[in-house]
Amino acid sequence: MAVNWSGSALMIVPTYNECENIERLVTRLRALPGNVHVLIVDDASPDGTGALADGLAAHDPGVHVIHRAGKLGLGTAYKAGFAYGLAAGYQYLCTMDADFSHSPEALHDLLATAGHGYDLVIGSRYAPGGNVVGSTWPRKLVSYSANWLAHTFLGIDARDCTAGFRCYRRQVLETIDLDAIFSSGYSFLIEMIFHCQRAGFRIGETPITFVNRTEGASKISKSEIYKALYTIVRLRTRALPWEQLIGFYQRHRARRSELPE
Ligand SMILES: Nc1nc2c(ncn2[C@@H]2O[C@H](COP(=O)(O)OP(=O)(O)OP(=O)(O)O)[C@@H](O)[C@H]2O)c(=O)[nH]1
Numbered sequence: 711m712a713v714n715w716s717g718s719a720l721m722i723v724p725t726y727n728e729c730e731n732i733e734r735l736v737t738r739l740r741a742l743p744g745n746v747h748v749l750i751v752d753d754a755s756p757d758g759t760g761a762l763a764d765g766l767a768a769h770d771p772g773v774h775v776i777h778r779a780g781k782l783g784l785g786t787a788y789k790a791g792f793a794y795g796l797a798a799g800y801q802y803l804c805t806m807d808a809d810f811s812h813s814p815e816a817l818h819d820l821l822a823t824a825g826h827g828y829d830l831v832i833g834s835r836y837a838p839g840g841n842v843v844g845s846t847w848p849r850k851l852v853s854y855s856a857n858w859l860a861h862t863f864l865g866i867d868a869r870d871c872t873a874g875f876r877c878y879r880r881q882v883l884e885t886i887d888l889d890a891i892f893s894s895g896y897s898f899l900i901e902m903i904f905h906c907q908r909a910g911f912r913i914g915e916t917p918i919t920f921v922n923r924t925e926g927a928s929k930i931s932k933s934e935i936y937k938a939l940y941t942i943v944r945l946r947t948r949a950l951p952w953e954q955l956i957g958f959y960q961r962h963r964a965r966r967s968e969l970p971e
């Protein structure tokens with residue numbers, strides 16, 4: 711059964727130096743049907759993104775801003791956004807990048823899928839029908855490798871577990887112990903899916919076309935890649951004993967072989 715999400719969805723957009731993108735992005739998000747509210751979590755961007763965000767919020771009660779003291783990482787920015795969104799009573803807490811890699815208009819598909827009973831919906835590059843445009847081969851290799859490791863060593867089913875375009879039902883974020891999530895950066899994305907799957911939440915993927923950013927600079931550093939590897943090893947060894955993983959992996963293979971191509 712489809713649901714009406716009007717006024718109950720919050721899009722959380724973490725920003726660090728996104729002055730070329732933020733105004734256009736917020737304009738497109740606020741033009742979507744269903745009165746989707748926007749929360750910008752800015753980490754004192756030196757390029758003035760935070761001031762631009764304040765200007766947008768001053769003219770639109772559906773736009774909110776959290777300012778943090780410095781660059782504290784993508785994962786903690788999501789956590790700050792979730793805490794705000796839960797306290798404010800939103801039913802659907804969504805996340806996306808500020809750089810137009812995720813199309814604002816595709817949010818409709820994520821919310822519609824959530825309305826069909828999925829607890830977490832991922833805007834997925836690797837679901838059938840998904841696509842990546844303009845990415846370099848080293849970036850593709852990093853993305854494929856991270857996903858392969860997450861599937862193989864953590865038994866994660868979702869095809870795209872490093873995607874930042876997501877929609878969580880509030881029950882997910884009320885259930886998962888966000889304080890226990892140790893990743894502060896990009897690997898937060900893998901860790902969240904891992905905990906959602908283990909908690910038994912229904913995870914869906916809708917295909918998206920991911921377009922590599924054309925404005926502003928990437929914030930992914932080599933250290934974020936090493937931290938993602940560490941996250942997989944840490945989750946693997948602390949949260950999953952070997953015997954459990956083997957059973958988990960066998961069930962995961964069986965489920966994937968049943969998925970439509
Ligand atoms: N608040 C906050 N936002 C961040 C931080 N690091 C990255 N971001 C934002 O998180 C989103 C994703 O960062 P990107 O640099 O686009 O990373 P990516 O999309 O994985 O990499 P590219 O494909 O190279 O763009 C963007 O909106 C960034 O501005 C951070 O430390 N704090």
Ligand SMILES: [Mg+2]
Nearest residue numbers: 807809811923
């Ligand atoms: Mg990006």
